Amino acid sequence: MGSDTRLPLSLSHLPHANRQSILAFLVVLAIVRASPLNQVKPIADAVTLRAWRNERRRVREEKRKRLLETPLNTPALEKKMVDLYIPDPSGSGSRTLLVPHRGRISKVHITPTSAELYAQHLKLFPPLKPGEKLGVNKRFWSMLFAVLKIAFPSKSGKEAFLLVLHTSFLVARTVLSVMVARLDGRIVRDLVSANGKGFLRGLGWWFALAIPSTYTNSMIRYLERKLALAFRTNLTRYIHDLYLNDNLNYYKFGLGLGAAAVEPTVAGERGENAAAEAAAGGADQFITTDLARFCDTLAALYGNIGKPGLDLVIFTSQLATALGPLGTIGLFANYGFTAWILKKATPAFGRMAATEARLEGEYRAGLSRIGRDGEEVAFYNGGQREKGILWKTYENLARHVHTVFKIRVPYGMTEDFVIKYLWSAVGYGLMSIPILFPVSKHMIQGTGKGEIHHEVAARTESYVSNRRLLLSLADAGGRLMYSGKDLAELSGYTSRVYALLASLHALNNGIYAENPRPASLPKEQTFYDMSTIHGQIIVGPSHVLLQGVPIVAPAGGAAGAERGGEELIHSLDLRVEKGEHTLITGPNGVGKTSIARIIAQLWPTWDGLLERPVHGEGGIFFLPQRPYLSIGSLRDQVIYPYTYAEMKARGRTDSELMSILEHVHLAYLPAREGGWDTRKEWKDVLSGGEKQRMGMARLFYHRPAYAILDECTSAVSSDVEGLMYEHAKSLDITLITISHRPSLLKYHNRHLRLGDSATAPPTSPLARTNSAPRFPSSANILALSSMTSPSPAAAQGWQLTILSAGSAEEKMELDMEIKRLEEVLGTEVGGWEKRLQDINRELSGESVVA
Numbered sequence: 040m041g042s043d044t045r046l047p048l049s050l051s052h053l054p055h056a057n058r059q060s061i062l063a064f065l066v067v068l069a070i071v072r073a074s075p076l077n078q079v080k081p082i083a084d085a086v087t088l089r090a091w092r093n094e095r096r097r098v099r100e101e102k103r104k105r106l107l108e109t110p111l112n113t114p115a116l117e118k119k120m121v122d123l124y125i126p127d128p129s130g131s132g133s134r135t136l137l138v139p140h141r142g143r144i145s146k147v148h149i150t151p152t153s154a155e156l157y158a159q160h161l162k163l164f165p166p167l168k169p170g171e172k173l174g175v176n177k178r179f180w181s182m183l184f185a186v187l188k189i190a191f192p193s194k195s196g197k198e199a200f201l202l203v204l205h206t207s208f209l210v211a212r213t214v215l216s217v218m219v220a221r222l223d224g225r226i227v228r229d230l231v232s233a234n235g236k237g238f239l240r241g242l243g244w245w246f247a248l249a250i251p252s253t254y255t256n257s258m259i260r261y262l263e264r265k266l267a268l269a270f271r272t273n274l275t276r277y278i279h280d281l282y283l284n285d286n287l288n289y290y291k292f293g294l295g296l297g298a299a300a301v302e303p304t305v306a307g308e309r310g311e312n313a314a315a316e317a318a319a320g321g322a323d324q325f326i327t328t329d330l331a332r333f334c335d336t337l338a339a340l341y342g343n344i345g346k347p348g349l350d351l352v353i354f355t356s357q358l359a360t361a362l363g364p365l366g367t368i369g370l371f372a373n374y375g376f377t378a379w380i381l382k383k384a385t386p387a388f389g390r391m392a393a394t395e396a397r398l399e400g401e402y403r404a405g406l407s408r409i410g411r412d413g414e415e416v417a418f419y420n421g422g423q424r425e426k427g428i429l430w431k432t433y434e435n436l437a438r439h440v441h442t443v444f445k446i447r448v449p450y451g452m453t454e455d456f457v458i459k460y461l462w463s464a465v466g467y468g469l470m471s472i473p474i475l476f477p478v479s480k481h482m483i484q485g486t487g488k489g490e491i492h493h494e495v496a497a498r499t500e501s502y503v504s505n506r507r508l509l510l511s512l513a514d515a516g517g518r519l520m521y522s523g524k525d526l527a528e529l530s531g532y533t534s535r536v537y538a539l540l541a542s543l544h545a546l547n548n549g550i551y552a553e554n555p556r557p558a559s560l561p562k563e564q565t566f567y568d569m570s571t572i573h574g575q576i577i578v579g580p581s582h583v584l585l586q587g588v589p590i591v592a593p594a595g596g597a598a599g600a601e602r603g604g605e606e607l608i609h610s611l612d613l614r615v616e617k618g619e620h621t622l623i624t625g626p627n628g629v630g631k632t633s634i635a636r637i638i639a640q641l642w643p644t645w646d647g648l649l650e651r652p653v654h655g656e657g658g659i660f661f662l663p664q665r666p667y668l669s670i671g672s673l674r675d676q677v678i679y680p681y682t683y684a685e686m687k688a689r690g691r692t693d694s695e696l697m698s699i700l701e702h703v704h705l706a707y708l709p710a711r712e713g714g715w716d717t718r719k720e721w722k723d724v725l726s727g728g729e730k731q732r733m734g735m736a737r738l739f740y741h742r743p744a745y746a747i748l749d750e751c752t753s754a755v756s757s758d759v760e761g762l763m764y765e766h767a768k769s770l771d772i773t774l775i776t777i778s779h780r781p782s783l784l785k786y787h788n789r790h791l792r793l794g795d796s797a798t799a800p801p802t803s804p805l806a807r808t809n810s811a812p813r814f815p816s817s818a819n820i821l822a823l824s825s826m827t828s829p830s831p832a833a834a835q836g837w838q839l840t841i842l843s844a845g846s847a848e849e850k851m852e853l854d855m856e857i858k859r860l861e862e863v864l865g866t867e868v869g870g871w872e873k874r875l876q877d878i879n880r881e882l883s884g885e886s887v888v889a
C-alpha cells in the first residue's frame with residue numbers, strides 16, 4: 040500500500056481529464072458565486088477573470104467614496120423627499136417614484152395598470168358565491184390561474200427568467216444529489232477494499248462537490264424569495280391601481296359594498312356579519328399579510344413540488360436498474376399507497392388558513408383602531424374596555440390556531456409514520472431483494488477468494504448508494520407529501536387574494552349581487568338594492584343639480600339583501616348655480632352629509648339626475664366633517680391632494696401659500712414648525728380648530744367654483760369663521776354649507792332645511808326649539824323670504840328658501856337678535872326649570888332651602 044496511502048489531494052494525482060473538468064468547474068463556480076444575478080453584463084464584458092475582478096473592485100470603491108462624500112443624512116433626505124414622485128411629462132400617467140434607500144433616493148418607474156387590462160381580466164374574476172367550498176378543487180385552480188395572470192404577467196418577463204434560473208438550480212441540485220450518492224458508495228467501496236488512493240480521491244471529489252451543492256442550496260432559497268417578491272410586487276401594483284382609483288373603490292370597499300365577493304371566504308361559521316366586519320377593517324390585511332403569505336407559499340410550493348418531483352423521477356430511474364422490475368413496481372405501489380393514506384388523513388387546511396387570515400385581520404384592525412383613535416380613548420380612560428375588546432379578538436385567533444395545532448397532531452403522526460418509517464422499511468425490503476434472492480448463486484459466493492472480496496465491495500457500494508438514494512427518495516417523498524398541506528394552505532390564501540380582487544373588480548364595474556325584494560319590507564317602501572341603481576350622472580356642467588334624487592344610505596352584503604339601502608329623503612330637487620350660496624340645515628342624522636356624499640359620488644344615485652362640475656380647481660371641492668391631514672410636509676397639508684411637483688408645475692409658490700395661511704390665521708405655522716418642508720404627524724400636532732382652518736386653506740389653494748363645506752368650521756371661533764367665509768366668497772367660490780350654526784346664514788342666500796324643521800310651520804321661536812334647536816328664530820328669516828318652494832317638497836322632508844332679505848348688515852342684525860333671543864330663552868328656561876324642581880320637591884314633602 041506504501042505509495043497508495045499518501046494524501047494525494049493535489050490535482051496532479053488525478054487523471055488528466057478529471058483534472059481539467061474540476062478546474063473548469065471551479066472557475067465557473069467562482070465567477071457565478073462572485074456575481075449577483077443583476078450583474079451578469081460585466082461578466083460578458085470582462086475579457087479575463089482578473090480584469091473583471093479589478094473592474095468590480097473599482098466600481099465598489101467608487102460607490103463607497105460617493106457615499107462617504109455625499110451621505111444623505113436625515114434632514115437632507117427629508118428635503119429630497121418633498122417630491123413624492125415625478126410625473127411623466129408625456130402625460131401617459133407613468134410616474135417615477137422617489138424612494139429612500141440606503142441613505143439616498145432611488146428612482147422607481149411606475150406605469151399604471153391600463154383600463155384595458157382590467158377589462159380583460161374582469162371575466163377571470165367572477166365573485167365567489169355564498170357558501171362556496173374552499174379547498175384544493177376545480178374552483179381553486181381557476182382562482183389560482185386568475186391570480187397568476189397578474190403575478191406572472193408575461194412568459195418572457197423577469198419572473199420567467201427567475202423561474203428558469205430557479206428550475207435550473209433545482210435540476211442541478213438533483214444531479215448533485217445523485218452524484219453524491221454514487222460517490223458515497225464509491226468511498227465506502229474503496230474503504231472496504233482497502234484502496235487508500237481511491238478513498239482519498241473520493242474524499243477530494245466529496246469536497247469538490249460540497250461547494251456547488253451548498254451554493255446551489257443557497258441560490259434555491261435566494262431565487263425562491265426573489266420570485267415571491269416579484270409576485271408580490273406585481274400583485275401589489277395591480278391592487279393599488281384598482282383599489283385607489285378615481286372610482287373610489289377604497290371607500291366603497293371599506294363601506295362593505297364589496298362584501299358580496301369577500302363573504303364566502305370570511306363568513307364561514309360566523310355568518311353574515313363577518314363580511315361587514317372584515318370590510319370595516321379595510322383591505323389592509325388582504326393587501327399586506329394575506330398577499331405576502333400567498334406569494335411566499337406559491338414560490339415555496341414550486342420548489343417544494345418541483346424539486347422532490349424531479350428527485351422522485353430521477354432517483355426512481357436510478358434505483359430501477361439496481362432494484363429490478365419487481366423493486367420498481369414495489370416503489371410505485373408504495374407511492375400510491377402513501378398518497379391514498381395522506382389524502383384520507385388530510386384535514387381542511389385551506390379553510391383553516393383562510394379563517395386564520397380573517398381572524399388575524401380582525402385583530403390587526405382592532406389594534407390599528409386604537410392607534411388611530413388613541414387620544415379619544417385616552418380622554419375616556421377607555422384602555423381597559425379596549426383591552427377587553429382586543430383580548431376577545433385575540434382569544435378568537437388563539438383558539439382557532441390552537442385547534443389547528445391539535446388537528447395537526449394526528450395528521451403529523453400519520454405523515455411521519457408513513458414517510459419516515461414505512462418508506463424506510465419498504466426501502467430496506469426492496470434493497471434486500473437482489474441480495475437475499477440473487478439471480479445466480481455466484482453473485483454471493485463468487486468463484487475464488489479475490490472475487491469474494493470484490494463482490495463484497497461491489498455489494499457494499501451498491502448498498503450504500505442505494506440506501507442514500509432511498510433516503511433521498513424518502514426525503515423527496517416526504518417533502519412532496521408535506522407540500523400537499525402547503526397546497527391546501529395555498530388554496531386558503533388564494534381564496535383571500537382572489538376574493539379581494541374579485542370584489543375590487545366588481546366595485547370597479549358597478550357589478551353587485553342581485554337580491555330579491557324581501558317579503559318583510561312594507562309595500563309602500565322602495566327597495567334600494569345595489570343592483571338596481573338607475574340614476575344618471577353627468578360630470579362637467581358648471582352647476583350642481585339634483586333632480587328627483589333619493590337620498591339613500593347604501594347597504595351591501597347580507598344587510599343589503601335583508602332590507603336594502605336606508606331611505607333618508609324620498610326625492611330631492613336642488614339646483615345651485617354660481618353665486619347661489621346655499622346653507623343646508625336640519626337635525627342630526629337627517630341626511631345632510633348624505634347629500635354631499637351623493638354629489639361627491641361616494642354613494643350611488645339610485646334615481647333621477649345628478650349634474651356636477653369636475654373635481655378640484657375650477658370645479659367642485661369637498662371639505663369633510665372630520666379634518667384630514669396627510670403624511671408629508673407642512674406644504675403638503677395645504678396643497679393636498681397635489682404634490683409639490685404638481686404645485687411647481689402649476690407655477691404656484693410658497694409665498695402664495697403663506698398668504699393663504701394668513702387668510703386662515705395660521706401664518707405662524709411655518710416659522711413655528713421649522714419651515715414648509717418639515718414633516719410631522721400633523722394630526723397630532725395641530726389643534727382641532729387649526730386642523731379645520733388648514734382645511735379652509737386647502738379650499739383657498741384649490742380655488743374651486745363650488746365648495747361643499749360639511750361642518751368644517753365647527754371648532755373655529757366665530758370671528759375667524761366669518762372672515763374665512765367672506766374670503767371664500769371674495770374668491771368667487773359658491774358655498775354649499777352644511778351647518779348647525781345660525782350665524783352662517785348671513786353668508787348664504789338660500790336655505791335648504793331638512794327633516795321636521797322643513798315641514799313645521801314657522802310659528803313662535805319657543806315652539807320651534809324642539810325641531811331645530813339651534814335655529815330657534817329661523818322663522819324670522821323665513822318671514823323675510825320672497826320665495827319658498829311648494830309644499831310637496833316639504834312633504835318629502837325638505838324645504839328650500841330663497842333669502843332675499845336684503846343686505847348682509849340686515850342679516851347681521853337678525854343674527855344678533857337670534858343670539859339675544861337664545862340668551863334670554865336660556866336664562867328664562869333655566870329659571871322656570873328651577874322653579875319646577877322646587878315645586879316638585881315641595882309636593883313630595885321635602886323642605887326647600889332658598
Ligand SMILES: Nc1ncnc2c1ncn2[C@@H]1O[C@H](COP(=O)(O)OP(=O)(O)OP(=O)(O)O)[C@@H](O)[C@H]1O
Pocket residue numbers: 294592593594605607625626627628629630631632633634
Ligand atoms: N354608511 C352608512 N350606512 C348606513 N347608514 C348610514 C351610513 N352613513 C350614515 N348613515 C346614516 O344615515 C343617516 C344620515 O347620516 P348623515 O351623515 O347624512 O347625517 P347628518 O344629517 O349629516 O347628521 P349630522 O348633523 O349629525 O352630521 C344617519 O342616520 C346615519 O346613521
